[in-house]
Amino acid sequence: MAADHLFLRACRREPTPRVPIWMMRQAGRYMAEYQAVRKKVSFLELCGTPELACEVTLQPIDKFGFDAAILFSDILVVLPPMGLEVVFGDGGPDLPSPVRTAADARKLAVPDPITDLGFVMEAVRLIRRGLAGRVPLIGFAGAPFTLACYAVEGGGSKNYEHTKGLMFSDPASFHIILDKLARTVAAYLEAQVEAGAEAVQLFDSWAGILAPGDYREFALRYVRQVVDLLRGSRTWASGGGVPIIYFLNGCAPYLDDCARSGADVLGVDWRVDMGEVRRRLGDRMAVQGNLDPIALFAPEDRLRQRVAEVLGSAGSAPGHIFNLGHGILPPTDPARVKLVVDTVRELSSSPRDGA
Amino acid sequence: MAADHLFLRACRREPTPRVPIWMMRQAGRYMAEYQAVRKKVSFLELCGTPELACEVTLQPIDKFGFDAAILFSDILVVLPPMGLEVVFGDGGPDLPSPVRTAADARKLAVPDPITDLGFVMEAVRLIRRGLAGRVPLIGFAGAPFTLACYAVEGGGSKNYEHTKGLMFSDPASFHIILDKLARTVAAYLEAQVEAGAEAVQLFDSWAGILAPGDYREFALRYVRQVVDLLRGSRTWASGGGVPIIYFLNGCAPYLDDCARSGADVLGVDWRVDMGEVRRRLGDRMAVQGNLDPIALFAPEDRLRQRVAEVLGSAGSAPGHIFNLGHGILPPTDPARVKLVVDTVRELSSSPRDGA
Numbered sequence: 001m002a003a004d005h006l007f008l009r010a011c012r013r014e015p016t017p018r019v020p021i022w023m024m025r026q027a028g029r030y031m032a033e034y035q036a037v038r039k040k041v042s043f044l045e046l047c048g049t050p051e052l053a054c055e056v057t058l059q060p061i062d063k064f065g066f067d068a069a070i071l072f073s074d075i076l077v078v079l080p081p082m083g084l085e086v087v088f089g090d091g092g093p094d095l096p097s098p099v100r101t102a103a104d105a106r107k108l109a110v111p112d113p114i115t116d117l118g119f120v121m122e123a124v125r126l127i128r129r130g131l132a133g134r135v136p137l138i139g140f141a142g143a144p145f146t147l148a149c150y151a152v153e154g155g156g157s158k159n160y161e162h163t164k165g166l167m168f169s170d171p172a173s174f175h176i177i178l179d180k181l182a183r184t185v186a187a188y189l190e191a192q193v194e195a196g197a198e199a200v201q202l203f204d205s206w207a208g209i210l211a212p213g214d215y216r217e218f219a220l221r222y223v224r225q226v227v228d229l230l231r232g233s234r235t236w237a238s239g240g241g242v243p244i245i246y247f248l249n250g251c252a253p254y255l256d257d258c259a260r261s262g263a264d265v266l267g268v269d270w271r272v273d274m275g276e277v278r279r280r281l282g283d284r285m286a287v288q289g290n291l292d293p294i295a296l297f298a299p300e301d302r303l304r305q306r307v308a309e310v311l312g313s314a315g316s317a318p319g320h321i322f323n324l325g326h327g328i329l330p331p332t333d334p335a336r337v338k339l340v341v342d343t344v345r346e347l348s349s350s351p352r353d354g355a
Numbered sequence: 356m357a358a359d360h361l362f363l364r365a366c367r368r369e370p371t372p373r374v375p376i377w378m379m380r381q382a383g384r385y386m387a388e389y390q391a392v393r394k395k396v397s398f399l400e401l402c403g404t405p406e407l408a409c410e411v412t413l414q415p416i417d418k419f420g421f422d423a424a425i426l427f428s429d430i431l432v433v434l435p436p437m438g439l440e441v442v443f444g445d446g447g448p449d450l451p452s453p454v455r456t457a458a459d460a461r462k463l464a465v466p467d468p469i470t471d472l473g474f475v476m477e478a479v480r481l482i483r484r485g486l487a488g489r490v491p492l493i494g495f496a497g498a499p500f501t502l503a504c505y506a507v508e509g510g511g512s513k514n515y516e517h518t519k520g521l522m523f524s525d526p527a528s529f530h531i532i533l534d535k536l537a538r539t540v541a542a543y544l545e546a547q548v549e550a551g552a553e554a555v556q557l558f559d560s561w562a563g564i565l566a567p568g569d570y571r572e573f574a575l576r577y578v579r580q581v582v583d584l585l586r587g588s589r590t591w592a593s594g595g596g597v598p599i600i601y602f603l604n605g606c607a608p609y610l611d612d613c614a615r616s617g618a619d620v621l622g623v624d625w626r627v628d629m630g631e632v633r634r635r636l637g638d639r640m641a642v643q644g645n646l647d648p649i650a651l652f653a654p655e656d657r658l659r660q661r662v663a664e665v666l667g668s669a670g671s672a673p674g675h676i677f678n679l680g681h682g683i684l685p686p687t688d689p690a691r692v693k694l695v696v697d698t699v700r701e702l703s704s705s706p707r708d709g710a
Contacts, residue, residue, distance in 0.1 A: 168653035252608035273567045298523035
């Protein structure tokens with residue numbers, strides 16, 4: 001039954017009676033219900049406690065009427081079992097011992113996600129049970145280049161000097177890091193699918209800092225490796241081939257490259273015209289996006305107009321999943337989130353090509 | 356004589372015997388000579404003292420062999436005479452009283468640059484004298500949208516929530532701010548040309564945070580206003596029509612729009628393929644860029660290869676000015692800067708189409 005769900009059909013570019021919608025960071029700080037849970041535990045404890053991760057994952061589903069749930073977790077959870085300590089403070093994540101040398105790269109482990117990240121798989125199982133088939137569950141992981149940015153830089157950065165410095169000065173070591181991250185991520189996503197994830201999303205938040213040639217060599221190549229490993233796995237085949245979504249923040253320079261990522265769906269940010277994305281990708285990928293998250297700060301009529309514009313430029317061909325171009329920002333009014341969901345349902349319900 | 360200079364001819368897409376080169380922030384913290392001056396005065400005092408601004412502007416010219424000088428100043432100097440206090444601290448610029456309301460927008464002044472920013476024009480005159488015709492002098496200003504980001508946000512920002520918040524919730528007030536900035540910038544650039552600037556560059560560092568439709572409405576429109584005002588001015592005509600360079604950081608989503616900016620040269624960042632830029636702009640604009648500033652951290656052979664790649668993708672048609680895709684970073688080794696200049700001179704000196 002889940003395979004027939006609106007969201008999964010749109011991922012496969014099959015006709016749907018309306019455009020499905022979910023939002024990145026739909027379980028998050030903008031919700032009072034989430035804040036109440038976070039008052040009791042730290043962010044890391046929340047990620048590490050399956051019952052709580054399940055609770056916050058489910059919070060926005062019925063409240064807003066999203067067409068998919070996404071596992072509550074963090075892309076950095078794979079780093080500690082690889083041998084990298086991560087501290088979550090108020091100023092974002094901090095890695096006290098980042099990967100800076102060839103020796104550091106060689107020391108990185110490729111962990112077994114079942115034993116080392118079992119709490120995530122337990123959360124996936126609990127969420128599936130909690131959803132009871134209402135909407136599909138999306139699992140996720142960070143894309144290798146984005147994880148490498150955190151691993152090498154040691155935290156957020158303006159120019160990513162350490163990461164690109166290593167990439168330019170010792171590309172062989174940087175490739176070792178990326179390969180280990182790709183194998184870790186592929187095994188991790190496979191375990192999530194085995195535990196019940198019905199789609200998976202790779203988050204490439206930082207590959208948009210690269211020149212196009214570097215993007216192909218250091219980012220796209222390892223996205224392909226993850227996709228190929230996942231598609232080649234027994235779990236993936238026996239799971240009926242769950243859709244793979246590739247979200248690339250700052251995607252505009254690399255659209256033609258993305259079409260060769262091997263993923264089923266390209267998630268795009270807001271700094272690109274959705275019509276241009278559709279033209280460039282043709283019938284090779286479905287698309288997901290691309291409302292500016294800050295458009296949710298606009299008055300109601302203007303916000304409705306922006307939603308209509310995204311729907312209009314995506315056109316009526318099958319294969320559009322409505323989403324923001326980035327995560328919901330904490331100061332967002334939940335009523336605006338509901339307005340976007342309702343507007344997408346209303347405006348996209350008229351007859352569409354092939355539907 | 357200056358009109359025949361390599362750099363100015365390339366701006367006009369006239370054939371040149373080799374590709375001219377200068378670098379954004381070529382006068383800056385990576386140079387010991389600059390650091391020595393900065394030990395004696397604050398950044399703001401340096402911008403405000405014509406003799407010192409002249410001294411640091413000239414420092415890199417002969418040392419590295421750049422083909423153009425650029426006025427040492429800061430894009431934010433126009434804000435205090437508009438009525439906005441700016442404090443330069445270690446964490447970047449800070450505006451204690453940003454523009455957040457319709458009333459704030461109405462209060463903004465459109466200053467007379469000759470009386471309020473005379474120290475800049477004095478620096479321009481001193482630099483022209485100091486250069487004595489060796490290379491042309493580029494004047495500059497911030498583009499209206501980028502200046503509005505600082506004015507509204509009050510400093511640097513991750514998501515520019517205040518700026519976009521105002522843009523979405525009260526576009527009329529935001530347009531008032533942008534119009535006043537455009538008129539201020541146009542008059543300011545006109546005064547620089549009158550004082551002796553032989554080309555001008557508009558820096559649009561932040562317009563790359565906008566969805567394409569918003570870019571056209573809130574950024575490009577005001578770039579055009581500046582360009583039109585400048586081209587319509589008597590000073591511009593009597594100055595022989597100095598070239599106008601429009602640098603847009605994160606330009607990839609808006610290339611077709613940029614071709615309608617009215618500028619002569621498009622300055623591009625590194626997250627775009629230079630060949631793609633040339634194809635999209637055709638013969639409508641010259642191009643400037645686009646080496647990743649962090650490529651200067653690479654070993655010599657790899658850096659030379661990256662320079663060759665930029666030259667190769669720009670092709671041999673007239674109208675390429677070599678530059679970085681963003682400013683030189685402070686930890687850059689000056690020897691690498693020299694290597695880039697020498698490599699561009701060497702590799703682009705072979706016979707080129709039309710040369």
